[in-house]
Amino acid sequence: MRDMPLDLTAVPSTDPIRAYRYRDGLYAADFITAAVVHLDFFTWLHANPSTKDGIAAHFGFTERPLDVLLTLCAANGFVENRDGTYHATPTAVEHLTSASPWNLKPYYASLKDRPIVKDYLQVLKTDKPANWGGDKAALDWHKAMETDEFSRSFTAAMDCRGIYLAQAMAKKVDLTGRKRLLDIGGGSGIYACSFCAHHPHLQATVLDQAPVDRIAQRCIDERGFHDRVSVATGNMFKDPLPADCDVHLFSNVLHDWGIAEVKELLAISYKALPAGGLLIIHDAFINADKTGPLPVAEYSSLLMHSTQGKCYSTQEYADLCREAGFKPGAYQDTAADRGFMVATK
Numbered sequence: 001m002r003d004m005p006l007d008l009t010a011v012p013s014t015d016p017i018r019a020y021r022y023r024d025g026l027y028a029a030d031f032i033t034a035a036v037v038h039l040d041f042f043t044w045l046h047a048n049p050s051t052k053d054g055i056a057a058h059f060g061f062t063e064r065p066l067d068v069l070l071t072l073c074a075a076n077g078f079v080e081n082r083d084g085t086y087h088a089t090p091t092a093v094e095h096l097t098s099a100s101p102w103n104l105k106p107y108y109a110s111l112k113d114r115p116i117v118k119d120y121l122q123v124l125k126t127d128k129p130a131n132w133g134g135d136k137a138a139l140d141w142h143k144a145m146e147t148d149e150f151s152r153s154f155t156a157a158m159d160c161r162g163i164y165l166a167q168a169m170a171k172k173v174d175l176t177g178r179k180r181l182l183d184i185g186g187g188s189g190i191y192a193c194s195f196c197a198h199h200p201h202l203q204a205t206v207l208d209q210a211p212v213d214r215i216a217q218r219c220i221d222e223r224g225f226h227d228r229v230s231v232a233t234g235n236m237f238k239d240p241l242p243a244d245c246d247v248h249l250f251s252n253v254l255h256d257w258g259i260a261e262v263k264e265l266l267a268i269s270y271k272a273l274p275a276g277g278l279l280i281i282h283d284a285f286i287n288a289d290k291t292g293p294l295p296v297a298e299y300s301s302l303l304m305h306s307t308q309g310k311c312y313s314t315q316e317y318a319d320l321c322r323e324a325g326f327k328p329g330a331y332q333d334t335a336a337d338r339g340f341m342v343a344t345k
């Protein structure tokens with residue numbers, strides 16, 4: 001425990017990128033192993049260049065996990081999308097197909113029973129996320145977040161990451177003339193507090209459900225922001241959003257949900273914001289043509305395994321914002337393979 005709250009405008013003296021990338025990319029090797037060993041995916045694709053629908057029909061895959069697999073393969077230089085038809089690249093053909101003398105499938109074969117590898121085979125077919133950490137006895141992630149023990153440890157995980165990520169974003173977002181930020185699914189409130197630390201005129205509200213709301217209140221008090229950051233308890237899908245906020249933040253929230261829920265949340269946000277209101281989406285973004293960046297494609301594999309979501313592309317977010325009525329702005333990088341996109345009502 002620290003005696004004095006950390007100055008949230010402070011930056012670390014060294015770069016944590018390697019530590020982030022091991023954690024974010026942890027499951028990607030298992031996903032590739034499932035594709036190589038169980039599915040012989042590249043041998044089939046080399047013989048049958050196909051559209052996404054064609055691949056889905058042949059293997060019985062569902063859209064979301066297949067999209068994440070193709071993005072991971074493209075980011076690795078194993079597949080190429082030529083006008084909607086996916087081809088195995090020369091690298092994949094030489095090293096990951098059965099007729100090649102350099103085929104590495106036998107090298108992967110002994111890893112085929114790793115639990116996360118087997119989870120991926122299920123998720124690809126059912127679209128139903130496996131449980132957090134691959135724990136078969138555990139509740140699904142959203143149910144687990146309603147329990148004290150899991151929500152405490154998960155919120156601590158988000159909080160320690162946010163200390164670094166929030167300051168990198170807060171200093172880049174222009175909040176001139178903005179009054180109150182609503183941090184939707186705000187967890188410990190680290191992003192709301194960090195925004196207030198960087199923008200002295202700003203007030204904020206953290207919206208989250210029980211029991212995370214209590215954790216948020218304690219963290220905000222400990223950080224000394226109780227006079228500027230309040231907590232609202234509620235279900236972001238069902239309860240009316242606090243009406244007095246002219247900035248909405250979804251930080252690492254939309255990536256937990258499928259397209260239907262993301263559309264719902266953006267529509268809810270649009271309805272609650274005043275004209276001219278600002279939406280900020282903070283996340284790890286896939287590039288517009290879904291060829292990378294590799295660390296984000298790897299992180300997306302982890303999210304796809306354990307939640308209903310994935311990392312959406314800059315193009316997908318821009319289209320979803322437009323559909324909800326927003327005018328999307330440009331994407332900007334922040335730190336540790338994350339970034340943000342703003343949109344205005």
Ligand SMILES: C[S@@+](CC[C@H](N)C(=O)[O-])C[C@H]1O[C@@H](n2cnc3c(N)ncnc32)[C@H](O)[C@@H]1O
Pocket residue numbers: 145158159162184185186187188191207208209212234235236237250251252253256
């Ligand atoms: C991945 S965490 C992100 C936390 C924080 N925004 C961050 O960037 O670290 C997702 C958050 O959404 C909250 N959440 C999930 N479903 C929710 C709901 N229906 N209503 C309100 N909050 C919800 C969770 O409790 C959790 O704090």
